[in-house]
Amino acid sequence: MNISVLGCGRWGTFLAWYANKVGHNVCIWGREGSGNLLQLKENRKNEYLSISEEIKLTNSLEDAVSFADIIIISISAQQLRNLAKQLLLISKVQEKIFVLCMKGLEATSGKRLSQVFKEELGSSTNVAVWLGPGHVQDFVRDIPNCMVIGSENIEVTKTVVNAFNSDLIRFYYGQDLVGNEIGAATKNVMGIAAGMLDGVNYTSLKGALMARGTREISRLVRAMGGNDITIYGLSHLGDYEATLFSPFSNNRRFGEDFVGERKFTKLAEGVATLEALRNLSKQYDVELPICNALYEVIFNEKCSEQTLLDLFLRPVKFEF
Template identity: 30%
Template structure:
């Protein structure tokens, strides 16, 4: 199968290696021709230091590499999905399968990544999502990893499963693309919050409280938007939440640690030096919760810290002093 991975960050590169290992004809496209040339020469991506790229992997800065591609993977940062989607649209056909692996929700429109791609490509082909607890750094060195291929058309989800699955990259299928994509975006906000906890010196009890109650919030919103409850407890939901909230591979957690140590959101992101998706998702999730009338105190608090400069300690005190509630029903006790 001819496959093109659009986006040469760490995740796009790692997925291109998986496809190469599975015997596909794979091209990795970069928006920067100079970066593409450098990777082709050195056979290394600076985002995955020390990892040798397969000899079979083609690297290009020319969108013409998309001609005839049967499988196209959209692996750009969430803020670039719309712009890049427009660029690749002329190369797609009704037979192409387009796979979104970006994690985020578009600012202001509050669209999921697959919705953006469907819109900008004129709904010319089927769009799937691939997501789960999967650090690029670990996939690129072939550590056992599990993800979910989601599409309302289960045949498409299975095609993506077949393309990617091997002895170190296990893929499950799902028809719940809504829940899978919402999980992917929302967990980044929680990872930021867990990083803040680390930066403030809080330990395991606090993070367990935060992750568990945040998952309850994400599930409430996700169901309201059409997702299935079981998805949020699976690989794309709880699985991705665990890996992102506990690992130093996570840019979101690293940024949160810096904020917890007293730096502003902008200072933290500048120091991390890469896209912190949770920063953008925090605003979108806040907007969605307001629109849908879903109470999300933890996510709202992250939004207030990031966008309104509310002191982290004040937020913690406010959350801990909230009215008494039943855990499962959210009933308030007066």
């Protein structure tokens, strides 16, 4: 099968490496002038892995789309709508299967990424999401993990799972697109909170963060029409180890560096997700105390240590 990966950052390049490893013909697309694409062309590697000479590299979006049966998208969540508008101009694009491999929400609207994509390409577009735990640094050392793939069409889900399932990544069928997308996006927010707790030496509170964070997000998913149990699956709680505790987690590291007043240069999707959650909290009238506390710290410059303490030492109440 022919697979194109749109995006050549850390995760996109890994997905291309993985698709090639499991036996597919692969093409990687990057924007013209992309430093990541230039590095791959010159050295066939980045700081995380090396790619096979068999993998094609291109800055032509039309070539990448026409090459593939399945198109994986791994870019910043906030750039998805603009990319979808570009894809719409390419012939026969609606015949492809698209797999969104990002964990975020559109900041300005609070919309899920599959919603954003279908708004631009049409409601009949075949779109799946690929979510769950795992770091490039572990996968390239043959350390396995479990992930989830879901869509509104079970046949699309099965096609994608069958294409990518292996001993390195065991896939499950996602049954709740709303819960999986919201869960995957918000685990990045909990990762920022965990990093802040590490940064102010309250690491022992990460257990409380896990317990209360899942409850908070499950209420939102239920209000949005999803299944609140999904939050306890791979897309959210299953990704906590990789996000709240791992030294490789960009969101956790962002939180730690933020409270330490150190500059963080990599992408932390949880920051934009906080803006989206602000909208969703109001739209669905759901209280999101952890998310709101982080918003106040990052966007309104509230004291991180005191805000976190106030959050976890709220007035006495029943747990459930």
